Amino acid sequence: MSRQTDLQEIQRLTEDAAIDARKLLIQADNLQPGTLQKMLEALCGSFEDTALQLRRLCEQQSPGTGGYKRGPALRPLEVVGSVERIGIDWLHIRINTLLPHCRFQPPTWLTETLVELLDAYEACGGQLPHFKSALLVIEEYSDVDGRHIFDQDNKGWKAVSNAIKGRVIPDDDQYTLSVALLSTRSCQNVCHVTVLDMKDAPDFFSARAGDYSVTGLY
Known part of the structure; x- marks a missing residue:
């Protein structure tokens, strides 16, 4: 995929996660505990999918050792x-x-x-x-x-x-x-x-x- 396509996918995942977060915010006070738990798990899954896709894109685009000079390439x-x-x-x-x-x-x-x-x-x-x-x-x-x-x-x-x-x-x-x-x-x-x-x-x-x-x- 091209960079534009990759970034569009990241944007789509981010927007989907934001929509899930807004739905939860609106409904939170009226939800049964089981339903709240299920929606929270779904929201976590949305953000986790976004983070994983972004991590893969970061690794693909990494220039290697001595890259962008913005600190370590990988977290400790x-x-x-x-x-x-x-x-x-x-x-x-x-x-x-x-x-x-x-x-x-x-x-x-x-x-x-x-x-x-x-x-x-x-x-x-x-x-x-x-x-x-x-x-x-x-x-x-x-x-x-x-x-x-x-x-x-x-x-x-x-x-x-x-x-x-x-x-x-x-x-x-x-x-x-x-x-x-x-x-x-x-x-x-x-x-x-x-x-x-x-x-x-x-x-x-x-x-x-x-x-x-x-x-x-x-």
Whole structure:
């Protein structure tokens, strides 16, 4: 697409998001909680789609290192999260936020964020492990009370499996990837993602429980 076409698409998405915001503003005081939640999720989706399209356009038009001299080309990744290898060749991803709600639509922005983190890790010389059969452990550290909206079955954990599919695991079917969703009370409000070989599951949970005298798994 041409630059004009790309920018017209950004303008369309922005205008659609603004229309959704105006509708919500007009109706907000008269909406039932469930309807309000659904409209808020739709509004978030509109802005997320706009941000993702704009990010792709920025990357396409980037002049590379030493570009426009307006500061760093990429935001510091530590603000978003980090990637490392821990334990017995396990992949650990720290996300500096909690899993988003996904009752109404998948959290595409989280998949995009994780893909960027993995790309940056490899660009810096890191090598991603590859497992034929893996366990995906997602553990949230949170001090938020009353997260009934974010029950385990409402959390956007599929965004994580979508990000690692084809890179760390061949597929995310039930025989290739097993999933464990854990929650721990903490003041950190972060999410730890660990991908490991299925046969290492006993070692992981033993290390997590402190059986190996490990002071901090993450």
